Amino acid sequence: MDSQDLDALAEKAADLILESRKLVVFTGAGISTESGIPDFRSPGGIWDRFDPDDFTIDKFLNNPESRRKQWHILKEGLLTDKALPNPAHDAIAELYRLDKLDCVITQNIDNLHQKAGVPGDRVFELHGNMQWAICLECGRRYPLDEIKPRLDRGEEIPDCEECRGMLKPDIVMFGEQLPVKVLEEASRRAMASDLCIVIGSTLVVYPAALMPIYAVESGAKLVIVNLSSTPMDHQAAVLIRAKAGEAMSKIAQKVKEKVGR
Numbered sequence: 001m002d003s004q005d006l007d008a009l010a011e012k013a014a015d016l017i018l019e020s021r022k023l024v025v026f027t028g029a030g031i032s033t034e035s036g037i038p039d040f041r042s043p044g045g046i047w048d049r050f051d052p053d054d055f056t057i058d059k060f061l062n063n064p065e066s067r068r069k070q071w072h073i074l075k076e077g078l079l080t081d082k083a084l085p086n087p088a089h090d091a092i093a094e095l096y097r098l099d100k101l102d103c104v105i106t107q108n109i110d111n112l113h114q115k116a117g118v119p120g121d122r123v124f125e126l127h128g129n130m131q132w133a134i135c136l137e138c139g140r141r142y143p144l145d146e147i148k149p150r151l152d153r154g155e156e157i158p159d160c161e162e163c164r165g166m167l168k169p170d171i172v173m174f175g176e177q178l179p180v181k182v183l184e185e186a187s188r189r190a191m192a193s194d195l196c197i198v199i200g201s202t203l204v205v206y207p208a209a210l211m212p213i214y215a216v217e218s219g220a221k222l223v224i225v226n227l228s229s230t231p232m233d234h235q236a237a238v239l240i241r242a243k244a245g246e247a248m249s250k251i252a253q254k255v256k257e258k259v260g261r
């Protein structure tokens with residue numbers, strides 16, 4: 001996308017943000033690729049290198065080899081306590097500081113929206129958060145920075161140091177129920193929004209992908225910032241086929257200028 005087109009589209013998106021009273025931002029893995037975290041369905045993404053069928057809750061609980069593979073996938077791709085927010089995360093935090101953001105609903109488990117400065121009570125993590133692992137026997141929680149060194153030292157299936165029970169990352173695996181209260185509140189916020197900005201998602205995984213649908217069905221306008229097409233592109237008032245960092249920085253900058261900050 002050439003910079004003139006991007007500028008004009010960012011201008012339109014900024015105007016929609018200024019007019020809105022309840023902006024919900026919906027993010028997927030594509031917002032974190034510029035932080036060095038691979039997404040799932042781009043060429044070279046996680047599902048190009050690993051089989052999603054191995055990433056089900058049923059296999060994790062019942063098949064030690066699958067459990068080993070799932071910890072390996074997390075170690076190789078998603079266990080990123082070193083990742084830092086990129087300009088797209090920073091732009092969303094800026095919109096929060098400008099009092100223009102109701103909340104972020106994210107499919108990501110990387111904690112980068114919180115690291116960028118959006119308060120935890122304004123981030124709804126539909127697929128959990130990779131900051132913790134939980135013992136399924138005694139319930140003890142382990143922070144990520146205690147688990148990662150154990151994996152780096154070659155432990156393939158970390159277990160609970162307290163009771164030797166099975167440790168499970170605090171994320172939602174395929175076939176697993178999403179956290180009910182988070183999903184309920186995120187759905188409520190989406191339905192109450194008057195503007196929904198989708199950033200970095202193929203919008204193919206449910207029920208997460210229902211969020212922007214709920215927003216649009218409730219009358220919200222839709223902005224999509226995504227490098228590839230999505231099933232909702234035709235419903236977008238503004239469709240930006242550009243990198244999230246560049247597009248969101250430009251949008252946030254225009255909002256700041258328009259509010260005179």
Ligand code: APR
Nearest residue numbers: 028029030033039040041107200201202226227228243244
């Ligand atoms: N800027 C804009 N868009 C980007 C960027 C970027 N820098 N990098 C990638 N993208 C786009 C890709 O083109 C793709 O359309 O982001 C999208 C990422 O889509 P997916 O990899 O499918 O990620 P996501 O939609 O979050 O997947 C949903 O699937 O595997 C499960 O639980 C996992 O939460 C995940 C869910």
